[in-house]
Every structure is written in C-alpha cells, then in structure tokens.
Amino acid sequence: MLLDTDYFNDDVTHLPKEFQRRFRMNKELFLKIVYGGAREYDNYLMAKQDCTCLWGFTSIQKCNAAMCYLAYGAPPDTSNDYLRIAESTCTETLYKFCRAIIVVFAKDYLGAPRADDTARILQKNAGRGFPGMLGSIDCMYWGWKNCPFAWQGIYKGHTGTNNDINVLQR
Template identity: 75%
Template sequence: MDSHDEMMVQLLTEEKNTEAVRRLSSSCLVAAAQSQARGGTSTGIVKPGAMLLDADYFNDDATHSPKEFWRRLRMKKELFLKIVHGFREYNNYFIAKQDCTGLWGFTSIQKCTAAMRCFAYGDPPDTANENLRMAESTCTETLYRFCRAIIAVFAKYYLRATREDDTARILQKKCSKRVSWDVRKH
C-alpha cells in the first residue's frame, strides 16, 4: 500500500480530519488523473464528489461561508455534523467503506448531504448526481435509511407529540402572516 492509500484510509475512517483533506486534495486529484490517463483505476482514491464537498463546506478555509451552508442545507453546520455523527454510530451504512476492488464508497457527509438537499428543496433523488456523483438508486436508499436513522437516533429528543400550546403558537403565527399579507395586497 503506498502513502496515498494509507493517508486516504486515515481520512475516510476519521472523515472529520480536515487537515488531512487539505493535504490530500491536490495529490489525490493528480493521482486520479494519472490513473485515468493510464486507462486504469487507482485503489484507495476518494471520489471527487467527497473532496469537492469537503473543500466547499467542511475545511477550515472552506470555499462557502456558513451563511451559504445555511442557504443550501437549511441548518447550521454544527447541527449537520451532529446528525452525521449520530448516524455513523447508529448504522454502519453511513460509514465510508472500501469495496472489493479497493475503491471507496460514499462518505457519511455525502450521504447526509444528498438526503438533506432532497428534503430541504423537495428535489428528486437523481439531482444528487450533479455535484455529489451519487446515482439515483443510491440516493433513494440513502433517503430511506436517513429517515429510519432520524427516528431511531433523535426521536426521543426531538420528535414528540404536539401539545396544545404548540398548536396555538403555530396557528397564531400563520394567522398573523395571512393578515399582514392581506393588508399588503389591499
């Protein structure tokens, strides 16, 4: 196993090690490009979607700001990472694994991002292919497992039956928005 492979194993098993991503981003892209130029595949190379996602949102010097993260996923990065780590502990489906050919699968951050984008925007699962490089069938499976994990991991803390005061507060907000909207129309 060469040094690129060893560092990639370290990166994918820890996933939150942003320093390792910065060190590996350029070298992995170069190694992947060289492998593609030779017509082969290089074992241990992380998929480009994972590196780009990490560089865009999760590195210390991320391309996009926390405000942009909020706009795209409708939550703070800290909450998103709490969800990701909760899922990783609940089900090993959300942990990146190597297949029999030595290629790495999708990271937990990629899987959770695909599911969150589908929920935040109401997008169909095939839209994850554009930037996360995830097929529709994988995204659909991820959505299913994501829903099961949300209920299993966070139900006792966040999913509870509505109370009368909650319902009254929600209705009050909706009614006041309608009234202000109707006033603006006239």
C-alpha cells in the first residue's frame, strides 16, 4: 500500500518534514489521533476482514482520508486516486471520524478559551505583526486575488465569518 510505504513503514519514502507539510501535523500527533482516539471510540475505523478473508482499509487509511477532507476541503471521491477508497466509504468514514474526535478529544482540546489562553494568543499574534487578532483560521482578513467567483461570498471580506468575536462567542 502506497500510504504505508510513503509515510508509515520503517523504511519510509518521505522524511518527517514532508510528512509535516502533507499532513499539517507531525507523525506522532497523527498516530495519537488515529490510535489514541478515533480507532478506540469507533471500531468502524479499524481494519476488518470481509467474507472472502480480504482485509479492508486500515485505521491509518480511513483517518487519513477524513483528515484530508477536513484540512483541504477535498470532495470525498478524491481519495479514490491514492487510497482506492470509494466515495460512500469516505463519507461514512468522515462522519464517524468527526464523531470520534469530538467525543474523545473535546474535553481536553475543544473547550472555550480561558482568559490566560486568550491573553497568550493575543500577545503571540501581536509579536507576529497582527495586533488584536485572536486567530482567524478562515483567512478573512486577507484579500484573495484569484478567488473563484463561486466562492467569493464565502472567502472575500469578513462580514458574517468566524471572526474573533464569533469564535469567542461559540
């Protein structure tokens, strides 16, 4: 399987720097999400044998597909090219992955920010040249010159987006 050969076997094709770029996290965090959370919560995310004794997709393959959809906004059928996972399986995997992440990690990572967290983030962003910015994961503060016409209502301007006030209120 290409994914294991490229990133997860002992003799990997790609170095940790490439893993970080591709997955937007280090390998240890990726494996913690897969084995320490998602797979333990929902056994759908584990590899199983079918009635012909062939093994299905691994936890790494399923979680990789789900994370790619979330990180890149890719449609579910894009995993078919690299992972050979059908769109229906990808959609089901994404749903189950998101439910698992919320249940397993919400208490530690998805809580409302505390006052000291907010102060630390504001100070860090001010040092980066963005005073007063808590965090804009939707990049609404920057212009996107080549934004596709169909996306302009979503990705241009900051009215009605998840700006700092909306993020804090959620």
